[in-house]
Amino acid sequence: MDSFLQALPIVLNFEVLSVIFLAAIFGLFIGSIPGLTATMATALLIPVTFFMDPVPAIAAIVTTVATAIFAGDIPGALLRMPGTPASAAYCDEAFAMTRKGQAGQALGVGLTASVIGGLIGSTVLVFATSTLANFAFSFSSYEYFWVACLGLSCAVVISAGSAVKGLISLLIGLFISTIGIDLMSGHARYTFGVTELLGGVSFVPMLIGMFAISEIMRYATTTAYGIRRAPDQLMTNPFKEVPQILGKYKLNLLRGSGLGAIIGVLPGAGADMAAWIAYGTSKKFSKEREKFGNGHVEGLIDASAANNAGLSGAWVPALVFGIPGDSITAIAIGVLYMKGLNPGPTIFYENAELLNAVFIIFFVANLILLPLGLVAIKTSTMLLRVPQRVLMPVILMFCIVGSFAITNSIFGIAVMLSAGLLAFIMEENGFPVAPTVLGIVLGSMIEEMFLASMIKSDGNFLEFFSRPISCVLGIITLAVWCIPLVKYAKFAFEDRNNARPKGPVVK
């Protein structure tokens, strides 16, 4: 409690609060523009956070993401174009409400559910991290190896599309992590004489490339241009019927938030996955299932709460184990390392004040979303009129200078461009990008823990299962690896059954 009280003035001062305010506006702006994601907003932000103190830097990231995820609902409801992938799950539902003239209500409910979901998620974050941290203290290299493997495996299994492509994406990330000087032998690997690569591929320019440049390339190659005008609907008081609606569906609110926080904790499953699953669950257990799809507010509450709760949940493994829950926390882990706040259970003792400051930031960021979100809803028709043809070159220039600023050399720009092209080609061919980022972040940890364990056990792989926790974690990891095989076997079995003639053929 003492450290919590000591952390209060670290957050509640003019500098941090103004950073939170500006970051919230930035997040609302980026989130409400279709095509610009919350991850991209974070990537754009890192070069600026590079020059900040740790607390304002983390405050900027947390606030931007929380507000961007809500803002994604705005174009989703008004134009049927989700601003961020996390709003895609209920975009049709919200648009159907707009068609009935209830745009204000859809956004008002979405905003309130987002704020409550975010607050519940933050509470889960506070309690889950401290509980898990005590547990994580007894971890040795075996346990860390399995936890990292489990994180990466979840990212592959959960990622949409083919598991093989997800795995390749992960391997690309792991390979990139091997570039540079190997800490064990001191030998430079895959640097081909390039001195800039000795310290590894610069992480920040890489992320800017993968999440922002690839998006700009995708914009440059879109065949359908043109701005769709948002319907002019009066949004005098979006909160008018919100208390009654939320009162009626309070269980949905709790269920969505809880589900979101839990899904967020799973590595690789971010806010978008949380929203899809929460929406699906809402529909399944609803008493008015027939109303779904025709502008029914129920699913909106579950999913809006879930995606904001998921954001906080993703920070649990990030802070306790240094294992990112999604691409955004992968970026955040990079920032934490840059600021000397090495994630892991020891952070709770070494930097207890700073950690509590991070927790407080989560609450402040979600609370500030309420008034600023309301302003965003009121000005939404104006926000949606910002033409992308003007915005994209500006973003490109910010990316270039941001990448340059990290390395103070053209090499950063080269990394950014290469990563952008890689991500663009990967996505064109159906490879998810998130596993690559997780691979880059976790690669060196996995290698270090694997080699340390192997040397310790003298090459006996069974030692990886010798301790109770490592045994359980190992078995869970192996079970996760079996999921695609089981899926494939089931698929093949059904295929064969379908191919068989079902009854007598009448000639």
Add this chain to the structure above:
Amino acid sequence: MKFNDAVLGVFFVIFAIAVISYAQLTFPPLHGQNFDSRDFPTVIGIGFIACGVLLIFSGLKSRAAGSFVGATFLSLGDWMTNHRIVLNFASVVLGVLLFMIFLNFAGFSLTSFFLLLVLFQRFGNSLFMSLISSAVTTAAVYLLFGTLLRVPLPIGVLGL
């Protein structure tokens, strides 16, 4: 630009062989240890080969089935047949490349202004709008990064 899975599979297998042989042939062994810096890249390489082979199978299967996506080894996206859009894409990639080449020589302000001008034009803004936006963006970026955050943006031979 969508490649058939088989093409990608072959690429990954070749890439993996290169990764493994480079590690095995050039990385030094760690004296007195059974495990060293060659092992992790080798494991990654083996993973690439396994996935590559699976991709080759699925690619050939979809080609044999004549499915729309996998029927050819390389299918160009809609955008690649449209000259205007190909030029847009090229202007992003080549623009950044040229920016890198000329940055130190011409200085940040000039290179940024011209790259932005080309892109604003390519994305369909009017010339007047493009000129104004390029100048304003360059000034804003310079102010934020160059002055406020003290990033040493190159000034070039003209001192700009």
